[in-house]
Amino acid sequence: MINFLNKYKSKVGFTYLLLLLGFLFSWLININFVSERAVSSLTQLQESHTKLQAQSTFDNIQQFLENRVKLLAELGESPIVTSSVMGVELASANLTDLLNDRKILGSKENIYITDFTGELIYPKPTVNFSRPPFIEKIIEKIIDHEAPLVLTIIKEAEQHYFSIAMPVKYNNEVEGIIRFDIVSYSIEKLLVELIKDDHYAVSFVNKNEVFFQTAPLNDYSLVSKYLIANTVMTLYFHRSTSQLQEEKEQYIWQIGSTLTVTTLFSFALLAFLIRSLLINPLKKLAISERKTKQSEERYQLAIQGSNDGIWDWNIAENDLYLSPRLLSMMGYGKALDHKLENADKLFMKYIHPDDEVKARHALQEHFKNDTPLDFDFRMQIANGNYRYFRIRGIAQKGANGRGIRMAGSLSDISELKEQSLALEKVLEEAKGANIAKSDFLANMSHEIRTPMNGVLGSLQVLKRDDLSDSSKEMVNMGIKSSKNLLSIINDILDLSKIESNNISLESLPTNIIELFKSIITELSFLAEQKRISLVFTLDKNVHTYWLTDPVKLRQIVLNLLSNAIKFTLKGEVNIRLSEQNDTLVFEVKDTGIGISESQLTKLFNRFEQADSTTTRNFGGTGLGLPIAKKLTNLMGGEITITSKEQVGSTFTVVLPLKKTELKSHDTLELAQVQTPQAQRLNILLAEDNRINQKIFNAIVGPTKATIRIVNDGIEAIDEVGKLQPDLIFMDIQMPNMDGVKACEIIKNSHPNIPIIALTANIMKRDIVKYTQAGFDHCLGKPIDVDKIYILIKKYTSVFMANKK
Structure with a gap:
């Protein structure tokens, strides 16, 4: 036994030794081969990226200058500028007006205009003015037609700026020079935005004379050079050689580290797999067999305990299995063999003719589009009658996409279907x-x-x-009575539309404050007649325009407010408008007769008032509050009430409306007109x-x-x-x-x-x-x-x- 174990241990050790040697060998090959290829690829990538950076930097600087050259050229062609350099006295004042507040691309730049002799025309030279030395060269180049424009770089307060000069011509003859220094945007600031790190350096050279460079170029190598259009100025783009080498070394180290880690991981994984394979596979097999047996037992138990019938159709062999429960539902009991031949024809034999098309379509959709198979149909049972069944199932497809097997359940839903049909008839x-x-x-x-x-x-x-006066009073009473009758008719129609869901809401920009004020004005006459105060309280933070249905909102407010006035004999009715958490809130508070707690439950019942005696004393159909509540609910809001007898009531309405800045649509003004x-x-x-x-x-x-x-x-x-x-x-x-x-x-x-x-x-x-x-x-x-x-x-x- 000991000799066997030693032999087994020796084989395992030998296996691990081979794995270790393989790891070292593969690691050395990968380090040398992959690192060399990676460095070559990195070098090409660095060169490509550097050239793209150089081209991008040049394009941006070129565009920066071109935009300003165009504007300078347009300014040089201005009649006022041309007249000024030609000595027209009247143009001098106009030139000052033109250029004093002149901005180039939104920035104020230093603009200079000289005649062909170099004398400064704009701005007016001061007493101690002396012409910069580089101006002589600019005048010489432009007067002698050596260049269409002259680009140079000036330095002020440790910052460098571009200076552009162009000729001012008249009849194609140079009459003067217009120049401006781009002092709003330094070259340093421009390059910082274009070049994000110090790996690169830029220099501007004019005929071997370096005008500007971002850094000493000892450690930099030239990448590209570009001639700026219409000038003799050249842009040189450099790359740091030490930084380049540092990136390569860092990349090589990362590649080596990564290869080492991945190779070690592979070795560890392989060792783990070998170790796992040495464990007795029979133990796992035994566990698997035990779980399979338990699963089969659960399945059989579920079939026996279910009220649904189970069916299993082997399409390839055209063999159909029906569970005992399914046969019992069809009235066959155990007299019929569970396995029936010609299964494809059997289903269509017993299905109701009117449901045959629906059944075929459901099967086709399931096989073709994987639509769930779940539909109701009528099927003939053993006694010749038809009952409603619900069939559900799923198909198993072969490699060619065609069904090879299908299984599912069958439920008897006859009683449920009859109830559903009866309910549909009632509806x-x-x-x-x-x-x-x-x-x-x-x-x-x-x-x-x-x-x-x-x-x-x-x-x-x-x-x-x-x-x-007495006749007017009689006429007003007649008008009021007629409108009350119309109001009753409208309430009945509105309640009918709400209860039949035949009402829709609009969403219009509405001036809420004006809507409430118009209702107050409309009902103030009723309040004055009863000698009670009608008060409108508006919170300061209320937004003016909201998206709502103004007609429905007006109806809610009108019903609540008129109801409060009706049941208030003395004191006041107060309506307060506010907003809370982006919702519109209004309260209607009165000092009326109030409502007892027991009567609150039937307050919103239609054709009913809290106390039947109030109908005789105050009149009304009892529809106002039910309509207000139903409209509030329809708008997604809530209406609540607190009340105390002989003290008064408070109705609170909360509506989840959206604010808007749009104005209300025009409507007909309903005030008394001449x-x-x-x-x-x-x-x-x-x-x-x-x-x-x-x-x-x-x-x-x-x-x-x-x-x-x-x-x-x-x-x-x-x-x-x-x-x-x-x-x-x-x-x-x-x-x-x-x-x-x-x-x-x-x-x-x-x-x-x-x-x-x-x-x-x-x-x-x-x-x-x-x-x-x-x-x-x-x-x-x-x-x-x-x-x-x-x-x-x-x-x-x-x-x-x-x-x-």
């Missing part, structure tokens, strides 16, 4: 009932608004007459209702406009051809031809005639329909006199402007 019936309800409410709205037009229109006309004067305006009214015709005449008559009335759309089209009115008011529902069709026909031939829809159909889908037909505005019935006067005033102004 469809509910949807139909909801549509019928909406249509009924829309029709009722139209039928109520049409006669209300006569009532409210008559009252508004009477209000503008010279009446006694009767406009429209003597030269021809107005056509298309309306079949005689009462509405008389009301319109009574409202519009005082404007002195010429009014023509027709009874339907056909008459309107004929009248437009004869009269060509300046403005058309058109009812929608008329005999023979409705207003929508008439508007489309008129707009095709007379697109510039504005047409206003007068309609009792004011639901959003109706307004969209009218706008698409070509109507310029839509006014709901009953007609608001102020709105009509605003539109007449607007189009009278347009008419008069066009006449001019």
Whole structure:
């Protein structure tokens, strides 16, 4: 036994020795061969990088100079400059104005202008002025036409700057010289931006005379030299030889270190693998077999305990296995052999004919596009009846991409499917009932608004007459009662649209502050009547413009505020507007009758008030608060209330709106307006209702406009051809031809005639329909006199402007 172990140990030691020798041999070869190739590649890379750096540096300096040469040339061609060097006395003052505040590429540079003798013209020489020595050379070169421009380098305060000189010509003769020193940007600063380290050096040489160099060139070797365009100045680009050698040595050291580490790692990994292979593989095999057995036992247990049936289809052999549970679901029990031949035909034999196409499509998509196989279908069971099943599975594909095996589960979902179908039927019936309800409410709205037009229109006309105080009070009461009735109709329509999800939100730039102020103004009359204070508190940090639906927001505020005024007998109603964490917040606080804690739970129920006695004492339908809450929720916000009986209530609304800097869209101002004067305006009214015709005449008559009335759309089209009115008011529902069709026909031939829809159909889908037909505005019935006067005033102004 001991001899066997010694022999085994000797073989292991020998193996490790071979590995060590192999490591040393491979390490020596890699160090010599790879290092040599790496140094060669590094040298080429360094040369290439250095040349690119040199070219880039030259291109940037060349571009830097060219941009300024162009501007200097343009300045030298200026008539003022030309006249000045030629001695025109009048041009001297103009030259000073031209150059005193002149900037070159946004910077103030030193600009000098001399005549052909070298006498300084600009700036005016001082008493102690002496001409720099290098100026003589510049004058000589330019006057003698030796160079189109002269580039030199000057030094000031230990900094170097480019100086550019060019001739000022007249009739192609040199009359003077314009020069500027680029003192806003030193050469040192320019090169620091272009060359990020001290590996490189740059020098400027003019005919073997070094004008400038960034460093002593003892340790540098020349890389490239470039002649600056249109000059005799040459740029020399150098590279540090010591730095170059240092980089090579560092690179060689890194390569050697890396090779050493990787070779050692490879040796260690190989040693680890050999050590692992010497461990008894039978132990791992035993563990693997035990896990496999446990997995198979779990699988069998899962199949037996599952309520789903299991199927396994060997496509290559066309062999189908069905689990006992699956056979039981189909009513066959154990009487049928679990393995059935012709599996591909068996499935289609029992499937319902109406589901066959769906099943084939699902299988094709699964095999072709790997779409999950999961669909419902009907299948015939043993007693001949059809039941609903859900099949799920996955295919195994061969090397050619074709399916070779498929397995999955089958679930009986008949009861669940029947419940789902019943629910769909109920939902469809509910949807139909909801549509019928909406249509009924829309029709009722139209039928109520049409006669209300006569009532409210008559009252508004009477209000503008010279009446006694008691008569005015009666008229105001009539108008108020009519508007309350309209408000009830609108609340019912709004609640219907919200509950049927037939309402959409707009996102428009809205001046929130002006919106709240307009509501305060609108409701201040109600507060004054009850002798209570209506207070508006605006926090300082409130942003002005927000993206929201202004109509819906106005409705929320109006409902809460009018509700507070209604239930406040004395004291005040305070509305406060603020913003918190980029959300809009407003509170409506009153000193009214308050609400008990037990009544708060039904506060937002529709057609219901907290206490039934409040309906008798204060009136109302109980829809205002439910609509406000539902609109708030629809806008993603929250409404809360705190209240105490005989003390008052506070409603708080938080809306997650977005701020904007865009301005609000223009809207019609609804303030009381004076009767406009429209003597030269021809107005056509298309309306079949005689009462509405008389009301319109009574409202519009005082404007002195010429009014023509027709009874339907056909008459309107004929009248437009004869009269060509300046403005058309058109009812929608008329005999023979409705207003929508008439508007489309008129707009095709007379697109510039504005047409206003007068309609009792004011639901959003109706307004969209009218706008698409070509109507310029839509006014709901009953007609608001102020709105009509605003539109007449607007189009009278347009008419008069066009006449001019």
